[in-house]
Amino acid sequence: MILQSRNKPKLLWLQSITCNGNTHSFLNHPELFSILSHFELVHHPVLESAYTLENVIKGEVPCDLLIVEGAFKEEGFLKSGVEVSSVLKKYADKAKYIISAGTCATFGGIFKENDPEEISGFCFDGEEKTPRYESYASKLISLPGCPIHPRWLSYLLLMIASGNKVPLDTLHRPVELYGYTVHTGCTRNEYFEWKIDAKQFGVKEGCLFYEQGCQGPYTRGSCNKILWNDTSSKTRVGTPCFGCTEPGFPQAGLYRTKTHMGIPATMPLGIPRRAYLTLTGVVKSFKIKRFTERLMEYDK
């Protein structure tokens, strides 16, 4: 789909049950308007756009690209007296692409906690496919994150606007963004390798895996590669990753890595348990002076 300026794809952003987080995150994109200039924004909940919510609900709005934000319920969630699910269906059928923006729209997220039986993502319920999946799989792109990184969304929008194919994984996430883990690019990797733990939040030294509950080694996302505000990330400032891009988010006990007699209950992604335990048992035996020291002395 190569686009002429006169024939820009029509972008419709719809919300279901949401905290607005993905909308707000995207508003922080430094090149927001240049990105949107590749599209005709037919409706957006907070940005000025051609059509009102009333037009949207009546089904009068054209739509090539549908972005959905928020978690879903088949029945009982109304906007202006109309079931949100029925409004969504109308546009999802029309659209050439459907982007689920954020973990709620993708897997159910935080809202699912309130009613795990009824509330889900648009095409996935946690990792399971919803009945809707069959109808929309061919055009679905998942962008989980709580919230999504604005640059992840802009990457995708620009790929679509320029007619590029976006390679996806089995949960329909772009592999360019979700092919590696948050652990990739973390400045604490050397501490992880040698099993030196941070003893408190906010310090530069140590890894947050064992003692602070960091989910980086099993969370797919590019937070340490495409930095937040182009500057930093949770783990860089000394806060554990909560695994917000994963179908199981939010886990109970976000600041705790579940262990069995000190052994992590979940192994880093793709690493066999025996191999991991052999290696950690060995590296823990080393006392490396450099890793026990502060990186910077502030009190001098």
Place this chain on the structure above:
Amino acid sequence: MKIAEKKALKRESIIQTALQLFSANGFHKTTIPDIAAKLHMSVGNLYNYFSSKDILAQEIIKYTSEVLGEEIRKINMQDISAREKIRGIVTVYFTMAQEKPEMIEYFLRVYLSNREVFSDGCEGMVCVSGFITEIMIFFDDAVASGELRNQDFFSAFGLFMGYLGGMVFLKGEGVLPKEIEYYIDDISRNIYNALKA
């Protein structure tokens, strides 16, 4: 037989022989010429396989740890309860103390008592990881299934291995009134009761 295979066999026979001599006579009293003589090989040739007595000693602890680890691994792979696995591990350990006493002796009397030999190259768990890893896997599974109580690794490990080591030590000193198998049931039950959820 290929040369590499021959060398591997020779290497293993050196380990076996040295293991017996070290366990029986102690690390310091056993010399490289003693080991070479028992193997009918020249001292120079033995040094082709192991460049020093310390390195040979370290290879032996790795070897015994792998052998014991392999036995526990077989137990870990079985679809049985943690209670039965404890019994399995106790049995493996005591059987080894009966059939290959030099292995356990080596651990108790050479490895644990000559720390300076193992300080450089065998720090902490480096040389015993074959065995420790399997114990970790056993604990991990048993806590995940809810059978054993979640606690610090070393408090559980110390209880388990300290008890087994202690019994084999008593046997070695000749003070156990009965054969060591006699104690398997009670010891397994005691360990299980101490660690269960």
